[in-house]
Amino acid sequence: MSEAFSRVRLPLLLFSLLLLVGGSKLDSVRPFEGEVVAFVIPAVAVFSAVAPFTDAHPSLRNPVFGLGAVVLTLSELAAYHAVFEAAPGVLALATPIVFALALPTAVWGEVAGARRGLRSRLCAWLGLAMVFALYFRGHAARGDNLFGSVFAAFFVALLLGGGVGLCLGEAAVRRARSI
Numbered sequence: 001m002s003e004a005f006s007r008v009r010l011p012l013l014l015f016s017l018l019l020l021v022g023g024s025k026l027d028s029v030r031p032f033e034g035e036v037v038a039f040v041i042p043a044v045a046v047f048s049a050v051a052p053f054t055d056a057h058p059s060l061r062n063p064v065f066g067l068g069a070v071v072l073t074l075s076e077l078a079a080y081h082a083v084f085e086a087a088p089g090v091l092a093l094a095t096p097i098v099f100a101l102a103l104p105t106a107v108w109g110e111v112a113g114a115r116r117g118l119r120s121r122l123c124a125w126l127g128l129a130m131v132f133a134l135y136f137r138g139h140a141a142r143g144d145n146l147f148g149s150v151f152a153a154f155f156v157a158l159l160l161g162g163g164v165g166l167c168l169g170e171a172a173v174r175r176a177r178s179i
Contacts, residue, residue, distance in 0.1 A: 034147030035083050038136065041154055042075035042129040049125030052118050053109070060116065064109045071102055071126050078133035082140035082149075092137070099130045103168075110169040111176045123172075127165025132157035 050068040053061045074095045081088050103123070110122040136153035140146065 030147040034150045037154075038079040038083050038140075038146070038150045039076060041132055041150070041157075042072060042079060045125045045129035045132070046072040046075070049106075049120070049122050049129070052120040052122075053113060056113065056116065056118060060109070060112050063105070064113075064122065067102060067105050067109060068126070070098065071129050074098060075129045075133035078137040082137045083146065085142065088137075095137075096134060099134065102126065102130065103165075106165070107168060107172045111172050114173040115176065121166060121169060123165035123169030124162045125165070127161035127168075128157045129161070131161030135160075 046068045049071075050065055053064045056064070074091070077091060078095060080086060081092055103126075106123045106126045110120055113120045113122065132153050135156050136149065139149060139153065141149040
């Protein structure tokens with residue numbers, strides 16, 4: 001299943017990029033598109049993170065899928081709070097703490113997967129989702145400029161969350177292979 005997903009991932013990303021750029025040209029569609037994309041970005045990131053673990057042994061797959069479920073839930077809640085201007089609850093206040101605990105778990109999952117021959121970027125994808133959730137919740141503009149906020153949050157998440165996660169995961173995998 002992960003092989004089939006990897007074949008379709010690039011065309012899906014290109015199609016979504018086409019929709020994103022094409023939809024951004026229409027002023028009347030931009031606020032709605034910003035709402036939709038705010039919920040899609042964390043979902044794509046988390047599903048891309050856990051997809052290589054689909055065929056893994058249950059002792060590795062289940063913790064990674066659980067980690068993905070926690071990150072996806074908290075990321076979608078953060079997007080919900082930002083898009084619909086809901087008051088953050090106790091769960092929203094605990095999100096940075098949970099994400100701080102999720103990062104070492106993601107490093108463990110990437111290293112354990114690499115030891116079993118899986119090529120994954122678990123830390124990078126989950127880092128993207130976590131940084132997007134934290135940044136977007138705190139910096140979302142209301143009204144017509146929501147699309148711009150989503151776009152800015154995506155690039156911050158890509159550079160910070162994805163970049164730092166990629167470096168951290170790669171360094172941990174190389175260190176584990178050298179031991």
